[in-house]
Amino acid sequence: MEEYNQSVDNRIYDTAFVKNLFNDMSKTYDRVNYITSFGFSKRWRKQFVNEVTLSEGDVVADILTGMGECWEFSLNQIGQTGKIIALDFSEGMIQHAKARKDKLRGENIQILCEDVFNSSISDSSVNAVICGFGIKTFSNQQLQKLSIEINRILKPGDIFL
Ligand SMILES: C[S@@+](CC[C@H](N)C(=O)[O-])C[C@H]1O[C@@H](n2cnc3c(N)ncnc32)[C@H](O)[C@@H]1O
Numbered sequence: 001m002e003e004y005n006q007s008v009d010n011r012i013y014d015t016a017f018v019k020n021l022f023n024d025m026s027k028t029y030d031r032v033n034y035i036t037s038f039g040f041s042k043r044w045r046k047q048f049v050n051e052v053t054l055s056e057g058d059v060v061a062d063i064l065t066g067m068g069e070c071w072e073f074s075l076n077q078i079g080q081t082g083k084i085i086a087l088d089f090s091e092g093m094i095q096h097a098k099a100r101k102d103k104l105r106g107e108n109i110q111i112l113c114e115d116v117f118n119s120s121i122s123d124s125s126v127n128a129v130i131c132g133f134g135i136k137t138f139s140n141q142q143l144q145k146l147s148i149e150i151n152r153i154l155k156p157g158d159i160f161l
Contacts, residue, residue: 013142022066022093025092056077060082063134066133068097071109075104081108083110087116089116098111116146117145122153127154127158128158
């Protein structure tokens with residue numbers, strides 16, 4: 001039983017497993033998220049993004065962006081001169097993110113379909129890194145790697161939330 005639990009525990013951190021999971025869930029992710037949080041998920045995202053003090057023209061990396069659920073709150077702060085770099089490795093989620101980008105007329109949103117551990121985001125290039133509901137699918141070891149990656153892309157002294 002313990003062995004079984006361990007193999008299930010490890011599987012939930014497996015990259016291919018997580019990617020397939022989100023590809024499958026992409027059809028209903030936003031609806032399920034909204035319903036199971038009794039509508040609070042939108043408010044929670046707004047509250048968390050508003051904790052980051054952004055300025056007009058800032059560059060924000062929204063890692064594990066999903067369908068871009070956090071964008072509207074950052075866009076309010078960074079304006080037309082700022083930029084969001086939105087990264088996710090699930091093609092399913094990215095497809096919905098692209099539709100959201102079109103709807104928002106988000107010409108200043110760059111979507112990257114990439115693994116966060118192997119991203120093309122340049123060193124010291126962003127003013128803030130945000131991640132909504134993202135890190136729960138990572139093991140402690142992966143979280144350590146993620147913190148190194150976040151530190152790499154952030155400009156010195158800037159913020160991760
Ligand atoms: C729970 S969703 C969060 C989506 C969104 N940020 C939100 O506020 O709802 C987690 C996202 O992380 C993505 N993800 C998980 N591991 C990843 C990795 N190693 N690289 C890129 N994206 C990853 C999944 O595809 C999924 O879209």
